[in-house]
Amino acid sequence: xxxxxxxxxxxxxxxxxxxLMIVGIVFLALLIIYTVFAIQKTAKETQYIGATGDQNxxxxxxxxxxxxxxxxxxxxxxxxxxxxxxxxxxxxxxxxANGIIDFLKRQGINDADMKIVDFNIYPQYEWQTKGVDLxxxxxxxxxxxxxxAVESVEVKMRDTDLIGRNIQGSLEAGASQVSGLQFTIxxxxxxxxxxxxxxxxxxxxxxxxxxxxxxxxxxxPVSFTESYYAPSFSATDKATAGTGSNMQIVVGENxxxxxxxxxxxxx
Numbered sequence: 001x002x003x004x005x006x007x008x009x010x011x012x013x014x015x016x017x018x019x020l021m022i023v024g025i026v027f028l029a030l031l032i033i034y035t036v037f038a039i040q041k042t043a044k045e046t047q048y049i050g051a052t053g054d055q056n057x058x059x060x061x062x063x064x065x066x067x068x069x070x071x072x073x074x075x076x077x078x079x080x081x082x083x084x085x086x087x088x089x090x091x092x093x094x095x096x097a098n099g100i101i102d103f104l105k106r107q108g109i110n111d112a113d114m115k116i117v118d119f120n121i122y123p124q125y126e127w128q129t130k131g132v133d134l135x136x137x138x139x140x141x142x143x144x145x146x147x148x149a150v151e152s153v154e155v156k157m158r159d160t161d162l163i164g165r166n167i168q169g170s171l172e173a174g175a176s177q178v179s180g181l182q183f184t185i186x187x188x189x190x191x192x193x194x195x196x197x198x199x200x201x202x203x204x205x206x207x208x209x210x211x212x213x214x215x216x217x218x219x220x221p222v223s224f225t226e227s228y229y230a231p232s233f234s235a236t237d238k239a240t241a242g243t244g245s246n247m248q249i250v251v252g253e254n255x256x257x258x259x260x261x262x263x264x265x266x267x
Contacts, residue, residue, distance in 0.1 A: 057263040060207045064198030067253040068191045070183035073160050078152040080176040086147045093149035096174030103173040107166055118152035195258040207264045219265030230256040
């Protein structure tokens with residue numbers, strides 16, 4: 001009986017078990033301390049508006065707007081020819097397209113401001129019964145009767161006062177259609193920079209105002225994104241008057257907008 005009690009007491013006082021118990025208690029205490037400090041840190045961070053991650057920030061969105069008169073007109077001239085053979089259609093339509101280009105060159109438009117944007121040949125079909133073996137095709141047969149050649153030239157006009165004259169002259173030179181008239185700004189990037197600067201100046205001023213109201217010091221920007229908007233207007237968006245070479249187009253102004261989203265660190 002005494003031998004069994006001594007053996008049990010010896011197992012209880014095993015030094016390895018004691019060390020493991022002490023390590024477990026210390027680890028549990030450290031875990032509790034870490035959790036308490038983590039909760040306090042999170043609570044402190046959420047005291048500020050716009051807190052993200054490990055940084056306290058003020059997030060601002062502002063839009064800068066500038067207006068500019070478009071100085072470039074884009075228009076597409078299309079030559080269309082229909083003939084009984086492919087070669088005839090191509091040759092005659094090519095002559096028309098060259099006539100359009102030659103006329104525009106005489107108006108001072110450079111080669112670099114003209115480009116071919118469409119070139120196609122379309123077979124023209126008819127449903128026929130005459131001359132068709134009706135034992136094979138009792139309802140008739142669809143046959144090719146002609147070929148239509150289409151060639152389109154996109155032109156960049158840098159003198160918008162001459163749009164009417166150039167359109168009228170191109171029609172007389174061989175154009176069958178005039179389409180896609182729209183207005184853009186040649187140095188649009190310069191106006192985009194102006195709009196961005198306005199937006200950033202306003203964003204910083206608003207962030208400073210908020211920081212002063214909160215009683216904190218405004219730091220450096222820590223993130224930045226932007227979006228850009230500058231529509232190109234078609235001729236239907238503009239007022240027109242007159243016909244042919246006397247046609248006048250009131251170009252108006254294009255609105256260029258840049259919206260910035262900036263996050264400023266606060267201290």
